[in-house]
Amino acid sequence: MLVRPLHHPADVPALIDLFERCRSDDGQPPLSEHKYASLTGERLSGAGFVVEDDGSIVGYLHLLESQRSGTFELEIAVDSAKSDFIEEGLLEAALEHVRMVGGDEVHAWVYQGGSSRSLENLGFERVRTLHQLRVQLPVEESPIPPGIAFTEFDQADEEAFLDLNNRAFRGHLDAGNWSAEDLHERQAYEWFDPAGVRMVWDGDRLVAFCWTKQHPGELGEIYLIASDPDRRGSGFGRAAALEGLRFVNEAGSSVGMLYVDASNDGALRLYKQLGFEKNHTDLAYGLKL
Numbered sequence: 215m216l217v218r219p220l221h222h223p224a225d226v227p228a229l230i231d232l233f234e235r236c237r238s239d240d241g242q243p244p245l246s247e248h249k250y251a252s253l254t255g256e257r258l259s260g261a262g263f264v265v266e267d268d269g270s271i272v273g274y275l276h277l278l279e280s281q282r283s284g285t286f287e288l289e290i291a292v293d294s295a296k297s298d299f300i301e302e303g304l305l306e307a308a309l310e311h312v313r314m315v316g317g318d319e320v321h322a323w324v325y326q327g328g329s330s331r332s333l334e335n336l337g338f339e340r341v342r343t344l345h346q347l348r349v350q351l352p353v354e355e356s357p358i359p360p361g362i363a364f365t366e367f368d369q370a371d372e373e374a375f376l377d378l379n380n381r382a383f384r385g386h387l388d389a390g391n392w393s394a395e396d397l398h399e400r401q402a403y404e405w406f407d408p409a410g411v412r413m414v415w416d417g418d419r420l421v422a423f424c425w426t427k428q429h430p431g432e433l434g435e436i437y438l439i440a441s442d443p444d445r446r447g448s449g450f451g452r453a454a455a456l457e458g459l460r461f462v463n464e465a466g467s468s469v470g471m472l473y474v475d476a477s478n479d480g481a482l483r484l485y486k487q488l489g490f491e492k493n494h495t496d497l498a499y500g501l502k503l
Contacts, residue, residue, distance in 0.1 A: 226253060309503070344498070
């Protein structure tokens with residue numbers, strides 16, 4: 215078996231076939247959306263490595279620097295009975311690349327109870343637990359704070375959106391420290407709908423937002439949600455969540471879904487109150503170089 219750098223875009227059709235074979239039981243692809251969009255776009259963000267066996271691609275690793283400089287995230291897709299052997303080869307190639315470019319930390323995701331053995335063999339330790347929660351729609355409404363208004367996202371709101379997002383997610387590897395370019399990349403997703411980004415205003419101040427995503431079938435997702443960290447306890451986060459769930463339900467979803475960090479006690483309390491229950495758990499492992 216041969217581990218080599220990705221030849222982008224020549225390898226992409228074979229990789230899409232690999233991803234179809236590696237879909238999870240509920241149909242989810244093995245790569246997160248942002249990495250997949252980068253891979254299939256005109257310009258690759260980060261670096262990719264493939265494993266070939268008899269001329270066929272049987273494994274892939276996507277490596278991407280996070281919003282925190284020097285920290286990289288990776289995800290792996292493998293279609294083989296020798297998965298641990300293939301994964302370790304890919305991981306070793308990725309770690310060598312990170313060291314070469316001066317990185318000092320690597321995080322790797324293991325989705326839906328997948329094996330972490332190859333990561334642990336190389337010294338990775340668990341650093342994050344992410345729950346996927348679901349709720350039947352519609353949920354019971356509750357009073358919203360007085361003076362609150364809801365709008366859909368408008369390009370004129372971009373500065374206010376980024377300011378709130380970056381204050382709410384300060385230090386976060388994925389959602390923190392967004393630039394206008396980061397926002398525009400996500401707005402370019404095929405499913406993006408500005409009406410599905412529910413903006414919550416207190417007068418002329420943006421105090422929360424709920425960015426939704428409509429999946430094929432029954433699922434409507436709260437893709438990203440934030441409330442003003444300077445005004446905690448004002449009920450804006452609850453109002454944003456209820457507005458997002460109302461929107462996806464009216465758009466045809468019968469089940470609401472979101473991801474939440476297991477350490478976010480406040481959010482977990484809110485979602486439990488709204489009727490959410492755990493569907494499955496994803497784990498992140500980290501290694502300091």
